[in-house]
Amino acid sequence: MATRILKSAASAVTTATTSAVATLSPPVTTPKIAYVTLPFNPFDAADDVISKNIIGIHDAQAVRQDVDSLYGVVSNIVKSSASIGSSIDLKQVKSIDLVEDKVPQSGFKPSYTLLKEIACQMTCHSFNTTNAHESVVGVLEKLKSYTWDTKAVIALSAFSLDFGETWRLSLVQAKKELSAFELHVFKLEDEPSVDAKTTKENNADLISALVDRTLQLIDGIIKLEKLIVNKNYTNKDVPTLFKAPRDLYTYWVKNEIVARVKVVLSQLNADLEQIKLEIDALEDITWRLTVFQTPSGILELLRALILPKDIKQLDIFDSTTKQLVNLDELKTQNLFLFISGLDNIEDEITSLKPIHDSITKDKDRKDYKILWVPVVENWTDEAKEKFERLKSLIPWYVVQYFSPIKGYKPLKEEWGYNGKPIVVATNARGEVINKNALHLILVWGISAFPFRPEDEIIVSQNGKWLWSEIIKIYPDVEAALGNPNTIVFFYGGTDIKVTQKYDTLLEKIKKDPVTSQTDTPIVTINLSTVDITTQNKFWLNITNSFLSKIQKPDFNLDSTLKDIQTLLSMKTENGWSLVSKGKNVLTFGYNEVITTVLETFDTWKNRVPHVGFEFAFKEKYEVTVTSVAVHCVHFELNNIRSGVPNNVTCPNPSCGLNMEVQSVNYKCCHGVVHKDQSTANGEVLTLKGPIVVPK
Numbered sequence: 001m002a003t004r005i006l007k008s009a010a011s012a013v014t015t016a017t018t019s020a021v022a023t024l025s026p027p028v029t030t031p032k033i034a035y036v037t038l039p040f041n042p043f044d045a046a047d048d049v050i051s052k053n054i055i056g057i058h059d060a061q062a063v064r065q066d067v068d069s070l071y072g073v074v075s076n077i078v079k080s081s082a083s084i085g086s087s088i089d090l091k092q093v094k095s096i097d098l099v100e101d102k103v104p105q106s107g108f109k110p111s112y113t114l115l116k117e118i119a120c121q122m123t124c125h126s127f128n129t130t131n132a133h134e135s136v137v138g139v140l141e142k143l144k145s146y147t148w149d150t151k152a153v154i155a156l157s158a159f160s161l162d163f164g165e166t167w168r169l170s171l172v173q174a175k176k177e178l179s180a181f182e183l184h185v186f187k188l189e190d191e192p193s194v195d196a197k198t199t200k201e202n203n204a205d206l207i208s209a210l211v212d213r214t215l216q217l218i219d220g221i222i223k224l225e226k227l228i229v230n231k232n233y234t235n236k237d238v239p240t241l242f243k244a245p246r247d248l249y250t251y252w253v254k255n256e257i258v259a260r261v262k263v264v265l266s267q268l269n270a271d272l273e274q275i276k277l278e279i280d281a282l283e284d285i286t287w288r289l290t291v292f293q294t295p296s297g298i299l300e301l302l303r304a305l306i307l308p309k310d311i312k313q314l315d316i317f318d319s320t321t322k323q324l325v326n327l328d329e330l331k332t333q334n335l336f337l338f339i340s341g342l343d344n345i346e347d348e349i350t351s352l353k354p355i356h357d358s359i360t361k362d363k364d365r366k367d368y369k370i371l372w373v374p375v376v377e378n379w380t381d382e383a384k385e386k387f388e389r390l391k392s393l394i395p396w397y398v399v400q401y402f403s404p405i406k407g408y409k410p411l412k413e414e415w416g417y418n419g420k421p422i423v424v425a426t427n428a429r430g431e432v433i434n435k436n437a438l439h440l441i442l443v444w445g446i447s448a449f450p451f452r453p454e455d456e457i458i459v460s461q462n463g464k465w466l467w468s469e470i471i472k473i474y475p476d477v478e479a480a481l482g483n484p485n486t487i488v489f490f491y492g493g494t495d496i497k498v499t500q501k502y503d504t505l506l507e508k509i510k511k512d513p514v515t516s517q518t519d520t521p522i523v524t525i526n527l528s529t530v531d532i533t534t535q536n537k538f539w540l541n542i543t544n545s546f547l548s549k550i551q552k553p554d555f556n557l558d559s560t561l562k563d564i565q566t567l568l569s570m571k572t573e574n575g576w577s578l579v580s581k582g583k584n585v586l587t588f589g590y591n592e593v594i595t596t597v598l599e600t601f602d603t604w605k606n607r608v609p610h611v612g613f614e615f616a617f618k619e620k621y622e623v624t625v626t627s628v629a630v631h632c633v634h635f636e637l638n639n640i641r642s643g644v645p646n647n648v649t650c651p652n653p654s655c656g657l658n659m660e661v662q663s664v665n666y667k668c669c670h671g672v673v674h675k676d677q678s679t680a681n682g683e684v685l686t687l688k689g690p691i692v693v694p695k
Contacts, residue, residue: 040133041132041133043132047245050248053133054247057137059144059146062146062147064147064225064229065146071156071219071222074153074157074160078159116158116161117158118155119159121135121138121142122139135254139151140251147225148246148247149221149225149246149250150225151250153218155253155254156218214253214261216269217264217268220268221250224268224275244268284309288409289414291303291430292305296429297428298335298426298428299430301426301430305337305373305406306373306406314399315399318397319395330397332367333367333369334368335371335425335426336370336451337423337425338371338373338396338422339375340372340373340375341374341376346393349393351441351442351445353395355441356395357395358449370397372396374390375405375408375419376404379402379403379404414435421438423437425437425451425452433450434551437548439547439548443468443469443541447459453551457560463580463585465545465563465564466563466567466585467481467583469542470490470525480521480523484581484584487523487613488579488582489523489577490578491575491594493570493591494574495575496528498574498591499529501595502524503524505595505601507524509598512601514606514609518609518612539571542564542568546561546565563588569633572636575590575591575594586617587621589625590628590631592628596624597617597620597621597624600624603620604620607619633650
């Protein structure tokens, strides 16, 4: 009865296998590939040695075939045979998990002859350490033009042709000699010498284990090959996928040694697990980047910024009520996201308090809230203690989440966060209105509410960006600016002797009868006379004005930005002056030009009664500037709170070139090739035609 069942099973297996491959293309002659294999034992060889010996017989440009359909048919055959053959008690055949058969794709047709040749290569001779490598190479030579997973499936198909009959012979023969298949599989296993029956039972279990592990190995190779052709994955995103040795995995599929296949399968599973982690991480960051770019609401944006993808709830501390509230409380709010670390943020907190007070008291602004999102890599006890101290200073909402935020990469790439505090303005739909409104808040306060880019344009137009800062230092200037005819000289420099010379020359001009007779009020403001802390604060606010304006995509078209850049470039000069009529800026001048114009007042003052002081001054200035060495425009951005764009154009209207970025130092020499001509500030310059300083 047992023999009859086995014969029937073997016949079914052979018929099914033949049917599966008979639909494929007719036999073709495979050209013999000249390949010399080195005589070595692959079981003692390092992986890189084996790889070097087989990579030359693989076509890296091979096109992947539809191996799934053929693999489904063949794996079912092998599973069925192994199940029947390994059931010593034939009255209870083990249940098996078969896959749905698919019709093989017409374009993938390994020939029947090729399968028989490979089957013979694998099982027609004894298998040992001296011929194992040569045997596998012989198979690989015949399969050179296929991808690694296709090689493995074709080899399995060839193996399945004789597998059922081999099992029948193995179980029904009474003699002690092992079958050809058993010789092939177990030659290297060093099984202990036992009686024939025990050997047969052990062999049956080992063959069953080999089949199971080999199918798992091939299944894993197929998964790798599918992933490798997925154009969405790159070596940068999923490095393990591209490092996984598909060639070695395929090599050991054909070396049917139970112990080694177990080791290789363990390595493959480890690779697949790591690949899954890398793909999960890629999908996670892709989701977060997508949400940052097109959020469906403020809650989704906050989750993408802070939480793991599978967590929906987040505790928010309401500093007003001193209670924890649910994230849902913010779903209808326009938020100012104050994003920072825990160090040196007291000044920003102080600047945000008036904003909080204003939006809290104004019923028309009740839908606006400030939310602090602390960004901490390691929440130590010390960090938590510092957090609690800062939280006690803050009157607005605070995120209470003591793990590193999950959206750090899009926070950095999309919003330019670099560890320094920023304020991201969003609406209730989660749309970002301003990626960093902090500079705008620091300069203008609540007058720039709700801190959109267009609000910055409104509050800074007509020179307001400059005069608001000057008035902070010299309040009396505001009254003088009420007269639109007032000429203002605002100047400074790193060399006190230069600014003192300006004082002397301007006092002389103010007292000249021509000036008094033409009713030309002149106001002088020497920035060098105030304390260094006030000077630094002035330059910091001018820098914040610059950083606020460059948030716009078309910032290089902003004429006010050009003026700000020019003023910033004056900061490190030994002398400079800004000249205006009322609030209307006439020009920014370097020391050499301004000094010359002021010193030669007697040569151009006769023009003042006829054209006015401002026009007489400009006429002399424009003539003088053409005879003075060209200055490189350069400015530094120190301790900035967010990233700056690489492409910032030179503010000089006759230049317009992209400024060279040196760390966060911008420099432009207007395309001039300089020779050995030094200016007072140490730069080597030469004149190449007229250069007009911005008016």
